[in-house]
Amino acid sequence: MTEQSATTKTDKAIITYCIEHAKTQQSKCAACNKTIPHKSLRVAEIVRRSKKVKKDAAKHTWYHFKCFKVPELLTRVPIEQFRGYPALNEKEKARVQRVIQSGIGSSWADLMEKTKPVKTEEELEADKEEQAKKDKKKKEDEDSMKMDMTEILTGTQQKSTAKSKNKTATAGKKEKKATLKPKTDAKSKVTKKKAEVALQTKQVVLPKKDLLELQKIAKEFSAFK
Ligand SMILES: [Zn+2]
Known part of the structure; x- marks a missing residue:
């Protein structure tokens, strides 16, 4: 894989993304401002001024996986170029794929919010059946x-x-x-x-x-x- 295709150049800055289980409990989520628990899934936007700067030394902006909004870059490069992705377990990989497939600006939290109405529909269906029973009784x-x-x-x-x-x-x-x-x-x-x-x-x-x-x-x- 070429790193070139997984980067975005704004002036000379290079932006990449990584996903991993938090190594410490010291990072805060840039979206919700809450602490990212140790070992929980987190995503970083890594901005380097130039290719000379080592990734580990670059500025990391961390997000809870659920809070991270899909950037344009991740929608157009092979998912394997999302640094850390290949090391995730299958369930996590599936989640990452799903949120990326949902498009730019999507987040896991949004997806979870959107799936609520599905549950509600099921509930509505159950309510309908309940109502039908009541009507019959009536x-x-x-x-x-x-x-x-x-x-x-x-x-x-x-x-x-x-x-x-x-x-x-x-x-x-x-x-x-x-x-x-x-x-x-x-x-x-x-x-x-x-x-x-x-x-x-x-x-x-x-x-x-x-x-x-x-x-x-x-x-x-x-x-x-
Ligand atoms: Zn968050």
Whole structure:
């Protein structure tokens, strides 16, 4: 490999990059200003005034690997010319490749940030499934409520007193759900309103006139199913 191709000349300065596990805990990250822990992966931008200056004597600007933003140079030279890269383990090499492939200005920290929405999407998917289950349950509840209503409105609730008592406990909840149901037209709105009244007063013995009216409504209600 030629070193020439891995360098950028600005005036006479030569810039190269190296990556390694921190040999000490004395370097600070130039991006976030925090200490780079001993043995953690760090990247240096090495600036030499000229080729005469030895690399080890050159100015090193250190970055946490995650904070380092891909410079243009690393996107156009073979990755093996990223000094220290060949000595990394396979997992680290893969990370370095990934961040460089993401283009100039990319950083591992950014990549990690960008992958968050993927997790969120998975979560959203899980939420959707959860919601679908809830909707199914809700529909079942509504269907069961419609049946209850029919029972109530046709005066058959006395046949299932135990069941009716049980339903009373959840009546408030179901009633709330009933109000959330989509309104198709004015007629169903009225029907529903009356049905709600029926629900609230199901333990009350209704006057015959009302009972007949409700029976009529019950038929209409059944027709809506
Ligand atoms: Zn940093």
